[in-house]
Amino acid sequence: MTDSDGAPDPGPAAPEPTYADRIYRSGPGIISGILLLAVAAWLIGDAVISGTGRTPWVALAAAPVFAFPVIAYTLRPAVYANDRRLLVRNPLRTVLAPWAAVEGLKAGYSVELFAGGSKYQVWAVPVSIRQRKTAGRRAARARAAGEPEARLRPGQPDPTRAWSDQVVAELQEMAERHGASPAAAGSVSVSWCWWVIAPTLAGLAALVTLIVTG
Structure with missing residues (x-):
């Protein structure tokens, strides 16, 4: 099919790609x-x-x-992350942060998100000091035994790292990988x-x- 000036009709616009969380x-x-x-x-x-x-x-x-x-x-509480944005669902607030607005994440005594000049707690990823110590001992034993570092898929448990530290590392890597993408631009929004x-x-x-x- 052609339009009025003879050019081929491109048909309906292709839908935007979906991004799995x-x-x-x-x-x-x-x-x-x-x-x-x-x-x-x-x-x-x-x-x-x-x-x-x-x-x-x-x-x-x-x-x-x-x-x-x-x-x-x-x-x-839950955290949803895809190629465009990070959504943090806390008990009383929901924080939507495009990757371009994410300045970093930190796992100390709790997991914290730094985005848009503000700091937000990430309730869905609690920090366990006991789990962190246990993972540290496993990592030390693996290094002492000369075992190679395991290559893990995203979301696959790493016995040599606490779960909270592994989640923060994955989210930080996504922020660095997608932060410059035009699809990840925007400002932080917070809703009650x-x-x-x-x-x-x-x-x-x-x-x-x-x-x-x-």
Whole structure:
């Protein structure tokens, strides 16, 4: 098919390529969150069914005050990284940082993201000093034995490095590789997680009201 001036019709524009995310989350954090929610559901459910007077109402008001923070601090934290940007989902905020705006990452006593002139904690990647010491001893034994350094695929566990240090190294490498790409340009944006904040505050207000007026 040709257009009015005789040139071939290029047809519909090709869709933009999709970029698969690397996802980093804390397994122990997710497990602990599920267990806490299960225990809370059992206790609150028992109070609602078996409680008398205002007890069922107090239990219902306390439910969001407990459940939403647990979800926020255990199940919600995650890090998503692709060729364009780094998305850090913290308990109460989400930080979207194009690679061009990422200045670096650091794993000390916690993992920190430096982007757009600000510093952000990365809750999804907790630092374990014990794990770091264990990995250090393994690395020392491997060097003493003259073992060659293993070539690992992204996301593959490295027994000679703590998980948090390995994640930071992978993200830092992605920042250096993609930071100059035009597709990775832009500024940092931060948004609040209102679906956690609003019901928690509403439940807290109801709980305080029930206690004060009781």
